Amino acid sequence: MSEVRRKIIPTKHPMPHQDAKERCHNFNEVALGYDEDTAVAEAQRCIQCKNSPCMEGCPVEINIPAFIKKITERDFAGAISIIKEKNNLPAICGRVCPQENQCEKKCTVGKKHEPVAIGRLERFVADWEMAHGSRSVKKAKPNGKKVAIVGSGPSGLTAAADLALMGYKVTVFEALHMPGGVLVYGIPEFRLPKSIVAREIASIVELGVEIKTNYVVGKLGRVDELLQEGYDAVYIGTGAGLPSFMNIPGENLNGVYSANEFLTRNNLMKAYRFPEYLTPIRVGKRVAVIGGGNVAMDAARTALRLGAESYIVYRRSFEEMPARREEIEHAREEGVHFEILTSPVEIKGNEEGRVTSMVCQRYELGEPDESGRRSPIPIKGSEYEMQVDTVIMAIGQGPNPLIQQTTPNLKTNKRGNIVVDDTTGQTSIPGVFAGGDIVTGAATVILAMGAGKRAARAIHEYIQSKG
């Protein structure tokens, strides 16, 4: 008997959104999530491929067909436990993973139609679990060994959770007053609600992981001191937090922020609720955000929500923008303006030192450069002035330098990233491992998590081999 072939619905079930006209005035989450019936219907689009190519696209190797099958059976608890075998932060990945370049890119259905909405389904089951509060914590039996994790971003948290599940006593040291790294200070509330990050972190703490905030490793204990104090291994996941500036005239005027400062004031310090929260932010009437990545989109959409007219100024074209398509679309719907093929050459201010305008230059695209993208070439004589009162630099971040400066013999490359063995995350110092943005440069949440997972395995092997 041959099975009746279901006809595949060619497009993903659309994600319900907060209306663009409304959401540009609030910080509530933009994407609202599937309901149960939509999730089941979307799950039914999966054809359960034997070789499951989607899994190759997932850096943490979630058993995607298996969890999707559970959704079709309405066994949502079963679905989440399959995901959690590999991913401790599903509610976060389901929201911010660039799925279109990862799992969904490899999906068989995606060859002819739109791929299965794997990310949205992952988010659905993670949210379902939170709403139904039926988390079962299997605490591992302590094995008497201790591991220190430096930095509580997705990379450090993942390594911490995996090691705790193997029985290690794990302590995470975090410089800021709140754990989460970029998830709390960088990515805005409207894309990733902080309550969700807090819930995911709470579930890692339930595994027995201790998180010490307000602890700057290198200023308090150094990495070598942690090893001397009895930690059997150290994992460094300190991220790419050092903001870059352009080195153009006027960059230190009042009204020029790094994206990190602008976003940290808003997200970590909740300046959008000033003066109830005491940290101020000044946004002005017209804001230019320089850059075309996720960070730039987040800054531009935040400025918009704070009441400003918001411009993205990017020196290449839409094609080359590194931000996720979805984020660019959302920004456009909300009314962010785009000045493409444009870059500032000078920022001008008044006698009080406040920004009043920005001199920009137009660009055209030349031959592809080493990144494979067509390189921008300035057009002579194309300078013009743009009236703005705030400029936000979102042109990239370098590695946080503190650990490298205070850890002798730790090998770094010329950019300052820590050099590691790709498969284990082992650094030049025995017992010291590293991963995430501090190694790769600014990348993605899921790659940082993947590095944390690999390092957890390698740390386990390392400690066992020492006996």
Add this chain to the structure above:
Amino acid sequence: MYAIVFREELAPKIKLFKIEAPEVARKARPGQFIILRIDEEGERIPLTIADYDTNVGTITIIFQEVGKTTELLGELREGDSILDFVGPLGCPSEIENFGTVVCVGGGVGVAPVYPIARALKEAGNRVISIIGARTRDMLIWENEMRQISSELHVATDDGTAGRKGFVTDVLTDVLAREKVHKVVAIGPVVMMHAVSRVTPKEIPVTVSLNPIMVDGTGMCGACRVEVGDATRFACVDGPEFDGHQVNWELVLQRSRMFVEEERLAMQSFHRKGGCKCQK
């Protein structure tokens, strides 16, 4: 939580706290600072480490009430706690035997000068200290400074204590009569600027800058200063810099970034009746 184990009013609007933070106390060095946040709604503000006691595990901070966070802090009592307290941040002062060092402290800046002067004295320097304030009541730590200095001079704007005039007037006299190898100055920006101006270029001047900060770990760039034409992050590259090379105009300009917001915050704070100093 970090407990306030001792509280003292040194002068009107200037208070001293000892905060229980044993790990920070163990690592603290002169010249470094901490960042604190009083509660969930609070702002992160930097304050210099005025002293530390490794045995008891406390850090001493001295602050002047100039805005909403410092006023809120001033209302706290012994036994109260602060939510967040992180440090020691920034680079420690350079301490070695330079010869003769003049340490200048203005207003609340006397506090951060104290541990530096003490360490310089212990390193074998002849330490000439000059401390100043607007008026006698505002002068802090005269006795403490006298104990650790080879020589102490006092100046007040109105002449109610020590010599009438500015600390720079005393400094000019000292520079005229002594061979000085180094000057350290901490206080209001205008004072540090003036000290840098009256000190000849051959004598190094170390100043401690206090720009607006957020994280204090080099992550946000709010604390940008220009020193010798290069942009530096005061929280990780400083807070001490060569006073001859600082772009002082920029320091003043950037400290005014949020003046309007600071006023707003004070207004809403007073409206809530939060501050007991208002009648």
